[in-house]
Amino acid sequence: MILVSRDLSRPSGPVGPSCHEPVMLREVLDLLAPRPGGLYVDATVGGGGHAAALLEEAEGARLIAVDRDAQALERARLRLAPFGDRVRFLHAPFSALAGVLGPDERGRVDGILADLGVSSDQLEDRARGFSFQKDGPLDMRMDPSRQKTSAAVLLASASEDQIESWLREYGEERFARRIARAIVDARRVGPLLRTSQLADLVSRCVPRGRQSIHPATRTFQALRIAVNGELDELDALLASAPRLLAPGGVLAVLSFHSLEDRRVKLAFRNEARSQDYELLLPRGAVPSRAEQARNPRARSARLRGLRRRPEGGEVRP
Ligand SMILES: C[S@@+](CC[C@H](N)C(=O)[O-])C[C@H]1O[C@@H](n2cnc3c(N)ncnc32)[C@H](O)[C@@H]1O
Structure with a gap:
């Protein structure tokens, strides 16, 4: 049974400027403390808000x-055009990140940012099917060009037990x-x-x-996580990103629910057991009250950091 109509895998038209407000920008x-001329990776560039601020802050830095x-x-x-060839764009999931960086970049990155989940741009676009507030095709794929299974296909084919376990595990x-x-x-x-x-x-059930x-x-959060394999993707990032850092380099991760934050916390603690890495913000940081009041999306955010020690020895890629 094919449930994905052709227009689900096509972009829904030319993109406009981003409406996403970067969370915990300052x-x-x-945390990243970008330095002039440094090399940075924004693994979740989204609308480019964090990226633009980083490039503005550190003269000559590359991203x-x-x-x-x-x-x-x-x-x-569009957003990063003013920074010209200081920026290189890569279409890749976390699980391919280490493979798409050049050999001269692996182990030389001064800072990596991962701002997890979906952006306001994705939520606002009804054609992407992420939002329960806007009617659209039940899609939810972050990369329709490479992911074959939309939320509609998943729900049409999964067993009742499987659906229940996604809802329980990923949606609590x-x-x-x-x-x-x-x-x-x-x-x-x-x-x-x-x-x-x-x-x-769902409204009739609750x-x-x-x-x-x-x-x-x-339910929408759980399905989105299942459709995009988000927790496996996060695990792949947490396994590879520390090895991409240069001595003194920082990995910053912004998570938005406890399933993500638990993984980040445990992975960072594990890395910090070795002599090569140290925890920054050991308890994690949360947005100011002012930001939470201004931007509801920020309310559940938690920021954590891991630093490769400057004096650390060679870290195997
Ligand atoms: C919260 S938004 C980032 C917003 C961005 N920091 C800004 O300031 O505009 C998250 C972005 O990460 C992307 N993303 C989520 N999971 C990903 C993954 N596994 N690999 C690569 N990108 C991913 C999403 O497509 C989305 O554009």
Whole structure:
């Protein structure tokens, strides 16, 4: 059964400027402390907000701007055009990052940023199917050019147990069993192809007034994580990125839910057991109250850092 219509894998038109507000911008820059002429990797360039600020702060610094979403890269190209050949763009997921950097770059990077999850640009574009607030195709792929399985295909083919376990594990959804059952019942009648169909179905399963967030929030988060293999991707990044750093280089990761932050915390602690790395912000930093009030997306953010010790010996790539 093919549920992906052709227009799901096409960009939804020319990209406009980014509407994404970079989270904890000052804190990220303070952590990376970019130096003039340094080499940096933004592994999640998105709309280019963090990247532009980094390039402005450090004269002559070079940036490798990476994203697995081709539309995000287009937006970043617009935003970062004033920095000319100081920026190189790479369309790649975390799991390919080490492989797409040149041999002369691996082990020589002064700072790497990963600002996890989806951007406001992706959420706002109804054609991408990330948002329960906007009706669109139930897609959710960050890279439709390389990922074959949209959320609609996943829901059409997964078992009830599998759906329940995604909802429980990735969405921490208390009503996982009920929602999984309703999805399987609904698909016997007809395929779930639109975000609004899924949002309505979930709303009918979750008792009213029990949650402060929209009832479909956790289900959409869980499905997005499953569609994009986000936790495997994060694990791949946490395994490879420390080895890309130059002595004194910093890896900064901004996470947005406890599943991500737990992985970052454990991976960083593990690295810091060796003599080559040290923890920065051991407890993680959170956004100021002012930022949380201004930008609701920032509310769940936590920033952590890992530094390759300047005096550390050779780190095997
Ligand atoms: C929160 S946004 C980054 C926003 C950016 N820092 C800014 O200031 O505009 C996250 C970006 O990471 C990208 N992304 C998520 N997972 C990825 C992965 N595994 N590999 C590469 N890019 C990824 C998404 O496509 C999205 O554009």
